[in-house]
Amino acid sequence: MPIPPPPGIYVPAVLFFSENEDLDFPSIKSHVLRLAQGGLTGILVQGSNGEAQHLSCDERKEAIRFTRKTLDENGFENVIIIAGTGVQSTRETKKLCADACEAGAAYALVLTPSTWPPQMTKDNIIRFHREVADASPIPTMIYNFPRVTAGIDLDSSIITELAAHPNIVGVKLSCGNIGKLHRITTDTKPFEFAVFSGRSDVLSQGLLSGSAGGIVALANIAPKIHTKLFKLWKEGKQDEAMKIQAILGHGDWAVSKIGGISGVKAVVNKEFGYGNGRVRGPLAHTDLESVGAEVYKLVDDLMALEKTL
Template structure:
């Protein structure tokens, strides 16, 4: 089929909030989806790595997808539905499609470390069976195996494989995939906030972003400026966000971003075991980074309203 989903812009990789009994806090989840939609994001990605999908049951996984879909009005919802078991990934993908997801994000099989031919078989099995736009997700630091450029380029020829989330940290590899898929309707999306701007510069179309949970407007402004070719503005915003990018990865994602969500009042910092709360040694610095961003927002607003900064 021809998919009409536009995989450009900013897609926050959403957190999954939990209550004091480690049950999913659906009310907070829906409020968060609405907050992000109101901030101008281009879509939402629940139940990925940031959404602690590894600790959710299959039923919980689908319930989160359904809750996010029900909460928003006009943005696509891309459901994380990957697994290291092809049959399990296929089941999650089919159930996400039945729930109404607009697309799928599929992490490459982790732990069992398939060869490249196994990766192709895995993704093609799901793409043949589920008629939704699908994004291949490469994050070798979590999976132990990288999706090589030739593999990604071959998969891009499948009509249902429409994008690639790049979280390898290898800009050369990312550029090679963007180069090799220029003749396809194929999106290369940054999966590493610190590399979003460089990724766009070599042909990327946007980001599946952790930082956008905290600073959605500024992240959207950075990506929008870059896609419009205004790299001076995009670089300025990239540097404003740089401390946040770094502090959101001082410990395993989503530990820091959940702490930042709690500091901002967007949701609880609770995580399911084996993940634990952010170490105290990092919390003060994270609070300071968030305060600096809020301060700069306030100064920009004052300037725009004709306050003390206006006319300087």
């Protein structure tokens, strides 16, 4: 019987490119190691922040393989890899799940297709995820992110119904809906189905409602803060955890204002000295010099805490 990913903090890792937009393996390695050294439970390769839709099938597979190799060669064999595999056809999604397994991923995170929103009825959504799970050689997870699926937002009844499938073992909720998260955690068993918050600004709120942790983009910048909050929460030190939560909430907002994926890369380059901030088009490069001092101060506050841990 497949088991869900263990509780903890995971990061949808950004991917780095050279000036000619090839994979920048030295920067990817530096990033993977810093994330692992930050105490994260796992790394999501090709989540939305990993620009999966901008990669070829071969690049997707190579990014997973290189991440696994980097972890294993540096003493981080226990860090879990989840691979984003959702694309617009069931057939291709099945292939990417098989590729992810071969490249070393332990789980597949599957985004709901969204090219034809009117066709994605409840029955069609359920059929898609079940067919992918039936074919996948590794356990699958549901990825709910309305912003990147033309507004398609899976409700708690759909997710709970899918949770009954033996090879569907979790969900990443990037919708930020804590009510939905709570309904799912109370209608499923945590040892069979893991519910993860997809946003740092509601990480503690999700834990209070029974989540297994978070799969959060801000951990690209501040992995140690996230793992510290999770540790405090598990120790029952909720007041201390909520003080950190306030910093994460402001930091999450600031990075979204700076520029999302390109903003994360730009901050990583400025603060840690690797990568060049480049994204593949049509995404645009973020110029940190144009960011207001008031907004970047929130990132400075985040970095000040991160560098003490």
